[in-house]
Amino acid sequence: MYGWIWRHLPGNAWVRALISLLLALAIVYALFQYVFPWAEPLLPFNDVTVDNGLPAGSAMTEWR
């Protein structure tokens, strides 16, 4: 897989190394920006409410 990518990158070894680095950084950025924020709510750390987002509006407020 990685060998295949390496062989298909243009330029000499230095250019290929540079492009590989940029590719890796781009992938990490995409992961942190888009993929992980999507995946993280699927884990249990987010459930801190007792109603799990019931629609607002039901009468729980007690007015004087």
Add this chain to the structure above:
Amino acid sequence: MGLRRVVRTLSELCLTIGTLIVLFVVYVLYWTGVRADDAMREEIGRLQDRWASGPVAPVPAAGEPAPPPASPPAGPGSPGGDRAQGGDRAQGGDRARSEARDQDAPPPAAAGEAPPPAPRTAHRPGASFAVMYVPRFGTGWAKPVLQGTGTDVLKRGLGHYERTAGLGERGNFAVAGHRRTHGDPFKDLPALRPGDAVVLTDGTTWFTYRVDTHPYRTLPDDTAVLDPVPARSGYREPGRYLTLTTCDPEWGHSHRLIVWAHLDATRPAAQGRPGALSG
């Protein structure tokens, strides 16, 4: 040749997945905290800017960010409420200064607007409207309280259950927060003990709540803890209560941890920080 290729691809796949997992752990444990801390600082800054300039505060909260307050020295937990609720003591002194306690008297700052409390709760969903301080969590612990408890809201601070009463109002002002990840705001919630102060400000008034219960563990669908008079809290009559909720166990979601407090004192923002924060 074919076998070598298969082994190599498998190895690369394993390495890739391993790297992905490590990156995800870094994201959850570290990066969400960085992002949340930034967002919370931003929200608090925005609030303080608004309070310093806007029409929200009839008297601008001048001394608000200043650490040395002009407040009277209050012993830990000394300004107790009147009610014979667990651990409340009547110790005179600055209690005369902290006028409104509990249900009888409306908060002095809200004296003119107490009858229609509705406008105070009409916060835009996702907007911050108050800052919470909990001395037990550390002197530097300050988190914004935002309207709503959605996932996106809780990434930027604590979330106020929209259906519950507003800050300082009669009823139950309920707030949820992450125990782990996203800045760990309620990491130390189990350390709260009866008598601990939970101080909130909305720019015009300081609200000092006093914790009445040890952390109470319950099931995720136990919405009764948000009732105006939560049954399991020990409260029997209507009052101005505060409910904090977070997850339990620390990294799990099988239960919820609940802490209840009652409004003990209010103080106009112009008079500086309440005694509970100066200790």
